[in-house]
Amino acid sequence: MITINAENPAYSADPAFVLSRPQRTVTASAGGRVFHSPAEAVAQLRARRVTHIVGALPFTPGAPTALWAPDTISVTDGPRAARSVTAPDIAVTEHLPEPEEHLRRVAAAVRLLADPAQPLRKVVLARALRARADRTVRAADLLDLLVSTDPAGNGYLVDLSAAGGLFTGRHLVGSSPEILVRRIGTEVTSHPLAGSARRVPENALADRIAAETLLGSAKDQHEHGFVVDHVAGVLRDRCTDVRTPARPDLTETPAMWHLGTTIGATVPVAGPSALELAAALHPTPAVCGTPTAAAARLIAELEGERGFYAGAVGWCDAEGNGEWMVSIRCAELAADNRTLVAYAGGGIVAESDPEDELAETTGKLQRVLGPLGVAGRPAAVP
Template identity: 50%
Template sequence: MQAPVAVATATDRAGRIAPPSFVLSRPHGTVLAHGVHTRFDSAADAASALRTGRVRTVAGALPFAPDHPAALTAPEVLEHTPTAFTTETPALPTIRISGVMPAEGEHVDRVTTALGLLRADDNTLEKVVLARALTLEAESRIDPEVLLAALVSHDTVGNGFSVDLSAAGAQWFGRHLVGASPEVLIRRRGDLVTAHPLAGSAPRSSDPELDRATAEELRASAKNLGEHTHVVDSLRASLEPLCSELDIPEHPSLTNTRQLWHLGTPVSGILRDPSVTALDLALAVHPTPAICGTPTESARDLINELEGDRGFYAGALGWCDENGDGEWMVTIRCAILEPDGTTLTAHAGGGIVADSDPFDELAETTVKFGTVLDALGVRR
């Protein structure tokens, strides 16, 4: 059942209706940031400003590489609504795929290179996540809130996000990150900390029996269970010092989107120190093996060697208020909208372990592109 939606608007200082600079739409409600009080390209500086009370709220995006510029702001207003996001929008123009980066054969070669390292006798690398990208071109300009509304309406529970990346510096000025991530990196409400990491996936089917069988195969897959274990173990190691209690189920459960079945583990804990904010928690656990690999440093080095800079793909997006509460999502199933309003770059990746198959991994990225492509009506 599609989640209910509500129109969210604000006015600028001239009294005109202005779109929010940040939106996170979730099944339990939407958070919108209006106006800019302070910009931060350093996540550490933003976290410090929150803890010391120099700013009341922070919203925005963290890059994949923690030492790269963030796109965070202290907004003038951080608004909460109880429903998913929508806005009065025109129909989307025709959007087509204009480029593939890298070509499919090169992505297979990259996975094969990673497998050589993963299978080596002296190997210390256990998992690496490799991604590829598509360039999309629209026939006419699209506003970020139009893209967001399309993604939210296509998501079965109303997930979606959009953020102006200008705070990260000149390279990112006027660019927007939009997407519909199903993965909660971290959430804090009072002393309760929750997360829902996803790792291990299989494509959905329109045939109910085949779809059910695929889900059960995923639940029993040694390869996918092993990949998921890396993520859960890493999250446990990051959260145990910060939580007095930590509840992590022994086995993952199944969760789904329109395109995929996922293995997911709902994690919950009780925060030891009430001064630790949701942003602090996000910085403590990011990047997880779900979007980077294990060990983190080795996987990140290989990703940089094979892919280059990911920017804000596979980073995190979210908000934090003066009480330390907030929610951060992993920035997957997403695209960057260029300042011209007609060019988008969409990303999709998959976890590679020693028994991965290069062509299966290529097919997985193709399925994951579906979240953005299907919502925007892109022919494949």
């Protein structure tokens, strides 16, 4: 059963998928039909064997996806009406890697990027924190804590079980500000973010200075340009009337300022769906680097497999409409419902400073950990 524009989506059972956005919230159950690639899901949508696809794409194209056709789905206006919940006591148990190692990785990448003889121009390096709750916690409760602390009501939850294997029973929960792609009718929008600065919310003047410094930063403009060029290029190959502003603007989240560019385009009714566009765009230089292949190789060498961090989360219907967010500002809740791994990354270019990059990831991690009341220092592993 598909329920559209339901006024009161039920909270009695935990959803398998939620995408909360300022315009609408899509909430879906699990489903019997699982798809192992975007292409397989697209084929079923185009044949109208299913009406909706929801789920997540991994960071690495070709890795297991968590895509399925839900048994029930509801679409409601506005962001999710977050419930009032109490966070468990959660403490950091491990840095992945230790901050000193992240500094070394960034410094090594900067040296590599400064060498004009090699092709790499940008790489996104990430780190993570493992934390443990004093009791079991519901993924939906974590989602509500994040949605309720985001001014725009952004949040997402995906049961990753459709990917199988080690992902069975795991959930990805986050609050992403970055639109990989949205298609409604014939209108396509992408809002990539690259170039960031920590906010100073307790000091309005210092916060404004941080924003203006970011907007005027040649280093961050350089980093942002790689992403805009990539997104615009992919859309030009598949859409018409691609509209790209000359300069980025500022996008704010509770913890960070970002450079963002709203890119618009038009597709014919029978043109590529939101899921097809998402698969073509991902991974952008905002989460990987440029050239893509060289950056991905370095990320795999330094970090290993990212799983669904820095992938994409979203939905698509048989008419091609849908929305896919870059899966950042997120944590993965393990099948034990107590262990969390939170992720954050930053774009590295030749002008990057390792200490600044470490501070940037700290600020981004706070977007997830802060609403959960997570202590910042490692505690003894229970």
